[in-house]
Amino acid sequence: EGGWVATAMPALVQADLRQDPFFRILTGNNVSERLARAGFADGRGVPLALQRRIAQELSYGHVVAGTVRAEGNGYALDLDLVNTETGRTQAAHTFTGATLAALADAATVALTAALDLPAAHIEATEDLPASEVMTASIEALEAYARGLAARYFGTDPVAARELMSEATALAPTFAHAYLERAGMLFADQDQMGALEALRAAQQHDYRLSEPQRFAIKAQRLFFEGQPEQAREAIGQWVALYPDDPDAYLNRAQFLQLRGDYAGMVADYERSLELEPTSVGRYLTIGDTYRNQ
Secondary structure (H helix, E strand, O other), rough: OOOOOHHHHHHHHHHOOOOOOOOOOOOOOHHHHHHHHHHOOOOOOOOOHHHHHHHHHHHOOEEEEEEEEEEEEEEEEEEEEEOOOOOOOOEEEEEOOOOHHHHHHHHHHHHHHHOOOHHHHHOOOOOOOOHOOOOOOOHHEEEEEEEHHHHHHHHHHHHHHHHHHHHHHHHHHHHHHHHHHHHHHHOOOOOOHHHHHHHHHHHOOOOOOOOOHHHHHHHHHHOOOOOOHHHHHHHHHHHHOOOOHHHHHHHHHHHHHHHHHHHHHHHHHHHHHHHHOOOHHHHHHHHHHOOO
């Protein structure tokens, strides 16, 4: 199904999976430019072969491909888990449910089972319903999904910001929508507006994963003029999630702002060990050495 539902469904599954630190999630901001270059600027109807190629380039082991459609009084979701290297379908499911969030919950359970994660790991991992991680408001979810599409696959950043504002007005605890709005405002150099959105996201960070909480805390502290506290927050993130490339990437960016180029390069290099195909980080390291 097209429209906002096709954007909302993967966003729900991604947010639900992100509760488990085992999963690295490839999202719209990571792939939108690649899709546009391949002629799929709207993100729709992307062939599985292209999805696999992008996943291979970015060192992701699996692709989750699917379609969602209205069925009766609810929805149906066809979902395939595809091995990136072989192209073989590792699991295939069809789910039906009254809400998109219910489909996301079922999909997350099935994907986790298909990857044969240890039972002890599954039992120890937080698993809130998708409606609790995101929002139970269908109207807010629609505004959020339309905002995502406008931000990553559209050409109207003003509409994207307005839609995220609408989402948080409809669901004032919608932390993911505040996060998206903060990112847009930082990109527009609206630091005060972005800080306000970050503070709102942090107020409701029980809906976010722990790495997201660390990222918000560090960003807020830094832009509030508390760099040492921000450094400590990122240090805790690195200590608790030593295999998370985003933790090192965030610390590298912080060290760059402080002028610690040796530390910055070390963290960029560690992030590349964990995510070796991020070409932009190689360019950043090269520029640093050239400018010293």
